[in-house]
Amino acid sequence: MTKLRVGLLFGGHSGEHEVSISSAQAIAKALTASENLSKYELQPFYIQKDGLWQTPEVAQQVLTSGVPLPPQTSKPQLWQFPSETSAIDVWFPIIHGPNGEDGTIQGLLTLMQVPFVGSGVLGSAVGMDKIAMKTAFAQAGLPQVKYMVVTRSQVWSNPCIFPKLCDQIDLALDYPCFVKPANLGSSVGIAKVRTRQELETALDNAASYDRRIIIETGVVARELECAVLGNDIAKASVVGEITYKSDFYDYETKYTDGMADLLIPATAPADVIERIQEMAVQAFAAVDAAGLARVDFFYVEDTGEVLINEINTLPGFTATSMYPQLWAASGVSFPELVDRLIGLALESSSAAESNG
Ligand SMILES: Nc1ncnc2c1ncn2[C@@H]1O[C@H](COP(=O)(O)OP(=O)(O)OP(=O)(O)O)[C@@H](O)[C@H]1O
Ligand SMILES: [Mg+2]
Known part of the structure; x- marks a missing residue:
């Protein structure tokens, strides 16, 4: 049986770079477990924090050491992919957070016209x-909890408008509230606020992370x-x-x-x-x-x-993460889970092809 070449894509330009390495270590182990060994050939690719793609040889070293590589001193050639990328049959991207879970990588893989595990551009972005x-x-x-949306330009507008914005939030929601940048993940930039003053500070801080901010009533x-x-x-x-x-x-x-x-x-x-x-x-x-x-x-x-x-x-996928553990408790072992996900990637890509 010819083995399917699986491109395990990890690392990336996100605050969850280290978690991505741990997830990839666990998935690599599952792909090479006895149940999967005859089906899949693992080809890891590591994206450094500065965006540079590394070859399977270097990626394997990162998987073995578990330590991220430092960014290059010169600007990396982002769009020169390692030559091994052209021989991948199915991608398994496991990059959490911005630039990995948000549709960006999914757009690139869609352009490559190779099946990949997980949501497409729309599902990832939404x-x-x-x-x-x-x-x-x-x-x-x-x-869901009650929430409001504000933008950075409202928060950083002239000093007459900002207090009115906070008045509206005060009126609509109850303290404590949670102030969250719309697009970060991993609780980065999230604050729990109990007073008007804390709200003002948290909005200012969240605006430094993202153009759009959400404020929710805490439960x-x-x-x-x-x-x-x-x-x-x-x-x-x-x-x-x-x-x-x-x-x-x-x-x-x-x-x-x-x-x-x-x-x-x-x-x-x-x-x-x-x-x-x-x-x-x-x-x-x-x-x-x-x-x-x-x-x-x-x-x-x-x-x-x-x-x-x-x-x-793209939830955490380390050996101790909630996602694989929930499936283990539901009767699907880690190696079987990885195998099923690859099967689902192939299924959705052939469904997309038959649509035109
Ligand atoms: N409205 C809320 N009421 C009570 N607790 C909240 C509320 N919103 C957030 N929290 C607390 O903050 C944590 C992080 O919030 P949330 O899950 O929205 O963001 P996130 O974890 O950064 O997103 P992601 O899981 O995508 O990384 C929650 O797990 C919870 O403990
Ligand atoms: Mg969360």
Whole structure:
């Protein structure tokens, strides 16, 4: 049997570069596990933080060491891809956050006309942008927290307008609020604010990260997550819970060992779990996701309400990440999960071809 050459694409110009290396290490291991060894030939490609693509040989060294390469001192030749890229049968991009999860890489791979794992340009872009995502969720009738959208130019406008903007937010939403740049991920630039003064500072800070900002009413809730796998017909996994002692699930809590725990399966009433699984699949379709996604929820125990928080179209995929662990608990092992995702990539690309 000829092996399918899988281009594992990792690293990238994003705050989640290191997580991407860990995800790629785990996927590389699964592709070369005994179950998959006869089917796939692994060809890793590493994108440095400055955007330069490295050959499979160098990428393998990064996978082995787990250490990112430093950016070049001179401006890299971004559009010279390693020659091995032309022989790839299917891509497996695992770059989290901006420039990886937002449709940019997906656009490039679409132009290359080679199948790839995960959502296409539309699903990735809508899933990444918190404002577009919430609009799609609202349209699909999914319940969410109350929110408002403002732009950098409103925040940085003349000093007479800014107080009026804050008045409007004060009136529309309750404290505490969460102020979030629309397009960053990993809790970067997110602030929980309890007073008008904190709101003003957080808006100014968020505006330095992004042109568009979202402000949400904060809820006191448990954080439950569900994994989705499939294309047009997608399935939900068992539900997991994230617990932590910090004020919220911020960047430090996410990426410091021991600051957060994953509980799989989550212990919640059966009807809550069912609602989450249904909503996860609806959210997947609402943004036009494909292949995989992790959908995150707030469960307000006091009222029984379940609110959707967000969808992640390229969720963390390390050996200890929620996404593969939810599938493991649902009976799909890590190597099988990787195999299924490649199968789904081939399926969606042949569906696209038959459309014209
Ligand atoms: N409206 C809210 N009410 C209560 N807690 C919130 C709210 N919004 C965000 N949080 C807290 O902040 C964390 C990060 O927010 P969110 O999930 O929206 O962004 P993100 O994690 O940066 O996005 P991504 O998962 O794409 O990286 C949440 O996991 C939660 O702990
Ligand atoms: Mg999140």
